[in-house]
Ligand code: SF4
């Protein structure tokens with residue numbers, strides 16, 4: 001076992017291979033507060049990559065209704081239960097979140113999926129995990145829009161769910177793709193070394209010629225984002241639409257373009273980019289990169305289940321209305337600060353939030369130009385002032401991609417196209 005530094009855990013950890021890091025890493029931020037579960041992202045991926053025979057149950061991109069939904073069913077409950085067994089004294093964090101990009105969430109004291117030695121058999125498994133049953137893969141949308149959950153009997157529901165003072169029930173939509181992790185569980189577990197991380201962008205791929213369908217990756221990925229194809233007997237996974245990232249989409253003019261699931265997002269919750277990496281696997285400072293800003297400066301976007309230890313490169317702005325213990329388990333100890341900042345966004349954060357989905361081209365940096373004050377008043381008991389600032393997005397070569405304002409632009413369709421786009 002090598003020792004690698006995992007900044008999301010604020011410490012070194014065991015990993016089967018030495019850390020090797022790309023110059024830039026594929027990463028994304030999803031703002032859960034805005035997802036409406038329209039499933040446009042899911043279908044954009046499905047109609048691009050997984051529409052063939054044998055791929056019927058392959059949903060590289062999916063959106064599940066939490067807390068009861070999941071694809072495969074109960075994926076997170078099952079891996080969390082295994083982690084509980086590996087950490088009988090709890091999966092706890094110590095030290096408060098800090099202003100230190102090497103340790104922003106404090107220190108994770110528990111064992112990751114790579115460190116649960118006593119639960120792993122040297123010949124059978126390098127990574128703590130499980131293989132979902134066929135039943136668990138069968139229903140990608142089970143419990144969608146259901147806020148009360150199962151009763152333990154098929155097709156019967158509880159009459160009430162977990163209750164809040166404000167609402168009798170709660171749920172939220174969790175959109176998911178492969179996290180193209182810095183320390184992928186799938187890659188660590190593959191006995192044929194058929195899985196690799198691309199040096200140019202950190203995208204994790206399965207070499208289809210090398211794979212023999214042992215499903216060790218399916219067992220080891222804690223997010224269950226590698227999938228087995230029965231008719232070819234090999235595994236497949238999200239490829240991060242790499243031809244688009246490389247600028248090979250016919251629409252992209254040779255410039256890096258965001259993935260299909262990002263581009264299709266109706267709720268405008270998704271932003272994807274390529275962040276610069278340091279030689280030790282931490283993010284290089286890049287103050288005006290929108291993802292660096294959201295993750296390391298504003299700290300409103302957090303990794304999904306960082307305690308698994310794979311250093312996922314998908315980040316989420318947590319939903320404001322969900323009970324905090326649930327969110328702390330899902331996104332770690334930065335949750336309270338992230339929600340506080342999101343609810344009381346300052347000028348820069350309000351401007352950066354406007355960058356989501358104004359273009360399908362990948363944004364490399366932004367600039368904010370100050371505009372006039374358009375509102376002054378009280379919000380949740382605090383005095384606020386809102387300014388109609390302009391945010392400008394720049395591409396790979398520093399060219400301007402677009403500019404937009406904090407006040408949403410209003411477009412009036414001409415009368416002859418009143419009912420069309
Ligand atoms: S999310 Fe799963 S499939 Fe994707 S890189 Fe991480 S471990 Fe591998």
Ligand code: SF4
Nearest residue numbers: 037038039041265267
């Ligand atoms: S397209 Fe966007 S809003 Fe619609 S389900 Fe997907 S992530 Fe949510």
